[in-house]
Amino acid sequence: MQTRILEANVRHKDNAAIIDLHGEIDGFAEQTLNRAYDDAEGWDPECILLNFTDVDYINSTGIALIVGLLARARKSKRQLLTYGLSDHYVEIFQITRLSDFMGIYPDEASALSQTNE
Amino acid sequence: MTTLLRSFWQSLVGQERSEIEEISIPTIERAPAQTHPEILIDPGDAIIDYFQRTPNAVEVDKLSLDSPALSELKAAGVKLVVPLISQGELIGLLNLGPRLSEQEYSTDDRKLLNDLATQASPAVRVAQLVRQQQAEARERERIEQELRVARIIQQTLLPKELPAIQGWHVSAYYQPARAVGGDFYDFLQFPDGRLGLFVGDVTDKGVPAALVMATTRSILRSAAERYISPGQVLEKANDLLCPDIPDNMFVTCLYALLDPKEGKMRFANAGHNLPCRRRRDGVDELRATGMPLGLMTSMQYEEKEVSLNQGETILFYSDGLTEAHNPQHEMFGFPRLQSVVTECTESAGLIDHLLNALKNFTGNDWEQEDDVTFVTLEYEQPESPEIDSAVHRTASNDNWRVLADFDVPSQPGNERIVIERISEILKGVHLSARCLEKLETAVGEATMNAMEHGNKYQEDKPVYIKICTDNRAVSVKITDHGGSQTIPEPETPDLEAKLAGLQTPRGWGLFLIKNMVDEMNVTSDETHHTVELIMNLEGDQNANQDT
Numbered sequence: 001m002q003t004r005i006l007e008a009n010v011r012h013k014d015n016a017a018i019i020d021l022h023g024e025i026d027g028f029a030e031q032t033l034n035r036a037y038d039d040a041e042g043w044d045p046e047c048i049l050l051n052f053t054d055v056d057y058i059n060s061t062g063i064a065l066i067v068g069l070l071a072r073a074r075k076s077k078r079q080l081l082t083y084g085l086s087d088h089y090v091e092i093f094q095i096t097r098l099s100d101f102m103g104i105y106p107d108e109a110s111a112l113s114q115t116n117e
Numbered sequence: 118m119t120t121l122l123r124s125f126w127q128s129l130v131g132q133e134r135s136e137i138e139e140i141s142i143p144t145i146e147r148a149p150a151q152t153h154p155e156i157l158i159d160p161g162d163a164i165i166d167y168f169q170r171t172p173n174a175v176e177v178d179k180l181s182l183d184s185p186a187l188s189e190l191k192a193a194g195v196k197l198v199v200p201l202i203s204q205g206e207l208i209g210l211l212n213l214g215p216r217l218s219e220q221e222y223s224t225d226d227r228k229l230l231n232d233l234a235t236q237a238s239p240a241v242r243v244a245q246l247v248r249q250q251q252a253e254a255r256e257r258e259r260i261e262q263e264l265r266v267a268r269i270i271q272q273t274l275l276p277k278e279l280p281a282i283q284g285w286h287v288s289a290y291y292q293p294a295r296a297v298g299g300d301f302y303d304f305l306q307f308p309d310g311r312l313g314l315f316v317g318d319v320t321d322k323g324v325p326a327a328l329v330m331a332t333t334r335s336i337l338r339s340a341a342e343r344y345i346s347p348g349q350v351l352e353k354a355n356d357l358l359c360p361d362i363p364d365n366m367f368v369t370c371l372y373a374l375l376d377p378k379e380g381k382m383r384f385a386n387a388g389h390n391l392p393c394r395r396r397r398d399g400v401d402e403l404r405a406t407g408m409p410l411g412l413m414t415s416m417q418y419e420e421k422e423v424s425l426n427q428g429e430t431i432l433f434y435s436d437g438l439t440e441a442h443n444p445q446h447e448m449f450g451f452p453r454l455q456s457v458v459t460e461c462t463e464s465a466g467l468i469d470h471l472l473n474a475l476k477n478f479t480g481n482d483w484e485q486e487d488d489v490t491f492v493t494l495e496y497e498q499p500e501s502p503e504i505d506s507a508v509h510r511t512a513s514n515d516n517w518r519v520l521a522d523f524d525v526p527s528q529p530g531n532e533r534i535v536i537e538r539i540s541e542i543l544k545g546v547h548l549s550a551r552c553l554e555k556l557e558t559a560v561g562e563a564t565m566n567a568m569e570h571g572n573k574y575q576e577d578k579p580v581y582i583k584i585c586t587d588n589r590a591v592s593v594k595i596t597d598h599g600g601s602q603t604i605p606e607p608e609t610p611d612l613e614a615k616l617a618g619l620q621t622p623r624g625w626g627l628f629l630i631k632n633m634v635d636e637m638n639v640t641s642d643e644t645h646h647t648v649e650l651i652m653n654l655e656g657d658q659n660a661n662q663d664t
Contacts (some may be wrong), residue, residue: 060562060625067615067622074616088554095632097612
């Protein structure tokens with residue numbers, strides 16, 4: 001079985017920080033995810049985008065980690081948006097109501113256009 | 118220039134000074150600005166005894182001792198030597214060349230130097246001890262690193278999942294010793310349904326054993342794919358291994374080839390522990406003779422065949438079990454193993470039973486001396502009474518067809534193995550990609566719960582997975598050992614409370630499971646919990662699109 005430990009890169013575009021996620025979001029991803037979010041916050045952006053295009057697995061622990069990031073974003077009055085989720089995980093974000101609190105977009109351009117409005 | 122005691126250097130680096138890198142020691146003399154080699158004093162050198170009795174500065178030319186160190190000092194042009202004494206022990210010498218004024222060292226000079234040595238000695242000693250501790254810490258770290266490497270090599274090469282064979286139950290357990298022995302096991306599933314099984318043990322420990330294990334495994338796999346006869350497989354593997362195996366190392370190994378349909382097992386043994394067969398009326402050893410691999414070329418290996426009956430189990434084990442010692446220095450031994458296997462009446466759980474017996478024998482403070490490995494092949498009864506009657510409720514009538522039945526050890530991340538297996542097994546079932554993904558997520562979550570909450574991540578307690586279909590639905594049963602606990606009813610998590618920090622962000626598992634499948638049933642008995650997940654095939658609108 002090929003498992004992919006999460007890797008994350010942070011980049012800055014317009015008034016947003018984008019966290020590119022690669023791999024799996026589960027209990028092993030906690031440190032990487034939180035560190036990437038710390039880095040993103042370091043830019044003091046208005047908005048942070050989570051790029052899920054290269055994420056192929058999210059479990060309930062991963063959902064909890066994303067809830068943790070969302071709680072941090074709301075506390076610092078920052079928008080947290082996502083893009084690149086597969087249909088399956090869009091459905092999970094809807095079932096868990098995460099989609100009520102964070103915008104879900106198909107790609108980076110549409111997510112960034114939201115931040116510029 | 119300074120002189121150091123050889124014993125100090127040896128305690129510092131564990132080797133001769135000439136073999137180690139130069140370490141700079143501050144020098145007392147200011148001139149001439151030339152460097153001198155550091156002089157090492159052997160522990161038996163007469164100069165040590167002299168300075169311990171006369172701890173004062175002395176002119177080298179006036180000393181007359183049968184001392185190699187003194188000769189070296191003279192040859193190096195040293196004029197005056199001041200001993201560094203700490204707690205009555207000579208820890209080094211301050212060596213001075215001629216004075217710049219070319220005058221002799223005066224009484225005042227010597228007094229000053231003696232005072233300086235008295236003041237400096239404790240500090241030098243502390244510095245020596247610090248360096249010694251640093252060197253020891255580096256050595257410990259090096260050993261730990263080597264053990265980590267050995268562990269990684271070994272665990273990477275052990276099978277990540279167990280073979281699923283209808284009518285058979287295969288279990289395995291591996292617990293490395295701290296020093297990491299060379300135990301290994303491996304499975305090969307052949308296209309005609311036969312199963313090849315290796316169990317082995319490399320002499321030695323650590324990285325060397327792990328590397329030989331890796332090589333042996335590759336050679337055995339290659340030989341098993343070319344030859345059918347287990348004796349011939351070992352013979353070829355031995356001939357390939359012999360030229361390259363390091364001196365004083367060898368490998369014990371048993372290779373068995375199981376025909377699961379016929380219930381027959383052929384095997385050959387290269388000096389490994391004899392497997393143990395548990396029958397209805399007792400326990401016997403399965404004996405075949407042969408020399409360990411890697412000792413001599415052109416060896417022949419006796420080959421035997423046994424017919425197995427349903428309900429019988431073959432136990433393969435390493436000497437980490439039979440050679441374990443209790444606090445009274447008694448060995449576990451084969452007779453004890455035989456009685457433990459005999460008294461275990463459960464059709465499953467033989468490995469748990471053995472581990473309990475080992476724990477009771479060795480006590481809680483046991484420092485495991487060698488790797489402990491078990492592999493069991495159980496020829497299942499036509500009905501599996503324990504789990505099926507107690508917990509597998511829905512899929513227990515005749516219309517349900519078993520697609521697979523396997524288990525995974527309770528280790529974080531192993532739900533991914535189950536998901537992958539489910540994906541493969543359900544390829545032939547009329548289930549849409551969307552429903553399959555949902556079922557995979559539900560099964561992954563249920564397996565995580567079973568490993569974490571049911572089995573408390575105890576590796577010896579596997580999670581059992583059984584996949585059935587009646588052509589109208591797929592049923593996946595996930596069974597753990599947490600029968601005495603209650604599984605809570607799934608509730609809708611309060612996301613607002615979680616975002617406000619009033620509740621933990623976790624707690625999504627059961628909610629996700631329930632929302633991903635058409636039906637979820639939870640059943641339990643005294644020892645097991647089973648979560649059954651059902652996904653209907655009928656009415657799956659997407660099924661024709663993407664299967």
